[in-house]
Amino acid sequence: MRVASLIPAADWLQGYSRDNLINDGLAAVIVMIMLIPQSLAYALLAGLPAEMGLYASILPLIAYALFGSSRTLSVGPVAVASLMTASAVGSVTAGGNVDYATAATTLALLGGVMLIVLGLLKFGFVANFLSHPVVSGFITASGIIIALGQLGPLMGVSIKGDTLPHLLEDLGSHWVDAHGLTTLIGMCAIGFLLFSRYALTPLLMASGMSERAASLFVRAAPVVIMVVVIPLSYLQGFAEQGVPVVGSVPTGLPAFSKPHLDWVLLEELAMPAFLIALIGFVESVSVGKTLGAKRRQRIDPNQELIGLGAANTAAALSGGFPVTGGFSRSVVNFDAGADTQMASIFTAAGIALAALLLTPALYFLPKAVLAATIIVAVLALIDWNILRLSARFSRADLSAVLLTILVTLLAGVELGVLTGVGVSIGLHLYQTSTPHFAVVGQMPDSEHYRNEKRHDVITTPEILSIRIDESLYFANAAYLEDVLFEEVKGKPDLRHVVLMCPAVNRIDLSALEALERINERLAEQEITLHMSEVKGPVMDALQRSDFLHHLTGQIYLSQHAADLDLRGRRG
């Protein structure tokens, strides 16, 4: 393996031009403006000090820029991963043996190492097992939990819990303690953010701005609020009036933090770390592919694992917490014209500057403003459309989505994801374990054989032809045997059974043993077993076994050949 093949950055650095530099620089400024309030907010959402949000937006961006496979993906703290971090960190710190910050960096380290290992093992395909409906359902439910939880800081009260019942209970008992001025500030911020998101863009466009420029412009809304509110808070003494503010944020760059390797902690955090990494990976790949397709750039899932792994490891070593490729930030980066990951490197430099220079100003920032930012951001994640779509399309998809949403809301994010994956795999296996079988007959005047229930076909009492609509494997081997002997029962004239196999793509040892048993049991009843339209790979497998020696009948190339031959024998 060449070193260069592990560092996609080598690719785009080669032909890097002055134009690229200008485009990337401009995009970096816009993303940075969007990112500063977002990173602070998501750090608080994860239950961590605000500066950890900034730290998670410096080194991880540079690590991804070097190792990631997407040119325009922007990594950093995102809403769902921050919620999952809060949930995991909350449960391990309950014992009091470890502090929040240590648990969060350990989580990032574990996730990062897991992603790198999976990437080196070329396990990128694992992303496929999180179906899109399940991920949508999970994100929708997470969005609801996040929004409800942020009502606490929005009103200046303490709301705890990471499930719907706990949050509602806490809100019910605490909303009467809401702090008036805090709530006013929060509601004004939400109002302004909603106004700029949904009303300002059309207004700007009406005044002649291009759609792209308008949509980038409104992304600065959270920063505009900060610029207005911070001086106001200082001058009016919001903090003295009881409005919770961010408070003192250490100035300077993150120090290298040695990972805290405590075996018990690692074991407790392994599962949440894996789930956060997995969800983050699936989201990143999906965002990366969407953007990549627009510029005909390919995303390599295995390289993506390494890129995200490097980013999370970098986060862990520089006092950050789990990061991933965010949808809105990547879209902004793309729309602002970023050509390469150099934009992310510039963004990281900008955030580093902010950490060096702007932190004293953050002291006066009301937390309610950050809560408002989060609430408006996650409202966009809630997607009820997936429910409508899956309800219309299939009961299996609908069950998976509904269960994912319900379990996430009622029992928390970890169980929610696991349920979604488990249910979708389980339903798929259940469906393939009871596959469709059709008794087929000849369509008049043709060489085609179709389901006798759907078509007027010609059959003979001596021959039973069954088409199997699934690969044969352990989960349906027994079912095949049952279905076949159900059909054979009560047919005294039957002499031949033909298994028509155009949809059998694979056969495993359990299915082979079932075929052996079927062959034997039919022989006891003096019925011959044949097969038709067996595909190449299946035939290869059968030839590696003794089955073809035991088979009482023949393998025919086509169902028609089987039918002609067996009907001929009768005469």
Place this chain on the structure above:
Amino acid sequence: MRVASLIPAADWLQGYSRDNLINDGLAAVIVMIMLIPQSLAYALLAGLPAEMGLYASILPLIAYALFGSSRTLSVGPVAVASLMTASAVGSVTAGGNVDYATAATTLALLGGVMLIVLGLLKFGFVANFLSHPVVSGFITASGIIIALGQLGPLMGVSIKGDTLPHLLEDLGSHWVDAHGLTTLIGMCAIGFLLFSRYALTPLLMASGMSERAASLFVRAAPVVIMVVVIPLSYLQGFAEQGVPVVGSVPTGLPAFSKPHLDWVLLEELAMPAFLIALIGFVESVSVGKTLGAKRRQRIDPNQELIGLGAANTAAALSGGFPVTGGFSRSVVNFDAGADTQMASIFTAAGIALAALLLTPALYFLPKAVLAATIIVAVLALIDWNILRLSARFSRADLSAVLLTILVTLLAGVELGVLTGVGVSIGLHLYQTSTPHFAVVGQMPDSEHYRNEKRHDVITTPEILSIRIDESLYFANAAYLEDVLFEEVKGKPDLRHVVLMCPAVNRIDLSALEALERINERLAEQEITLHMSEVKGPVMDALQRSDFLHHLTGQIYLSQHAADLDLRGRRG
């Protein structure tokens, strides 16, 4: 649901004749003779007092006789379930809060209730997910562990551990302490059992006995040893010479024992109880089907769940431990001529009599004899053939078997089963997630379309026809997109893509979304998307969505129709 439909016994009781009575009575005597030493031995294997083996062979047999769906299956303690019980009970009693017997009955209760619930929910299909190679591998590895563990009692030393490394380590340090006389008794017993199993049957047959009679006769060998050794042990004072004996066994029938419902204990035992119940169920169904097929009697997996559940619940309420349908005992019952489950009821009555009358005699029985019985019984379980078969047949099956054996040997029975199930499902999903795709073309002078790599086919540069050899679902939706655009790349003349779907049996929402994206991305490149040979259920699903409105091309009934039409457009 009629009550009678839940009690299959009502069925065979109706026409019960005098002949049935004689057959069942005879079979019961033979099974009982075989069962007495076996139940004692398996109770000791499970780490429990000997009488619990007898208790597990009374009420559970009656419960299964009423509710089970097999006419000839014989339930009771079996080797693998006893090993699994020992492992589960050993780990929960390590803390000292609960005794062995309580843990074992709780295990039976949990398993019994789970089986009944699964049966009422009609979840009999779960048995299908334990593939035969995995079960064979698991039983082989369990057999090795059981045989090694029994070398301890065979030599009169204490051997602990339920994994190969622990057992070997313990054997290595303890074999020097082997008790001479105990080892001699044990080796003699093994010698006699092996002789009667492998040499006596041919001898008896040579002397004119029928094969069936001979094979039933040798089943009495363990009882013959008992009848010889017990008086010898009493007269020679084996116990005083340091030979471990069974010791005092309470006389009488088991008392009804109220289940011990401790939440912590139930939670700890839930997983092992489920696995014991599942493995037991799979074994029972497989034995029941094998026997049922010989007499054209059907096994209903859902009823079987209820029957086994009732048997385990009965075991729990009468001081027993987990039971299931045993292979060798059921074969003996069948070969001895049992017609119905009345044979099991008689067997239960016989064991009850033994518990009332024979227990004082058991005092002097050397434990080494029981260990010898177990060792010879489990040697028959070890099946290396499955390794040879799967090595020849497929890498996926081989990996599943090897991993199951290795993990069971190295990390214990629970992890072993879970690994087997996980690996076989994982490999199946992996295979379906990267399905086979073939670019097809027309076979000259025919309406058939085949893989261009395997056949000399006719293709045109304007049309790309791809046959998908798998149902489309979330795990392969992304792969389809990748493969398709790999094929489309570098074909400047391409105007039409046809997806040929004879092997697509199902389509889910994720796959539908992938098709929508493919359709869109092809449209951007001015390529039209078509589909051919779409099956009924898939077409129904597509019609429930908006896809057919967005599709740039057409759905053709056959690939030939598509090819004719699209080639016509060119001209």
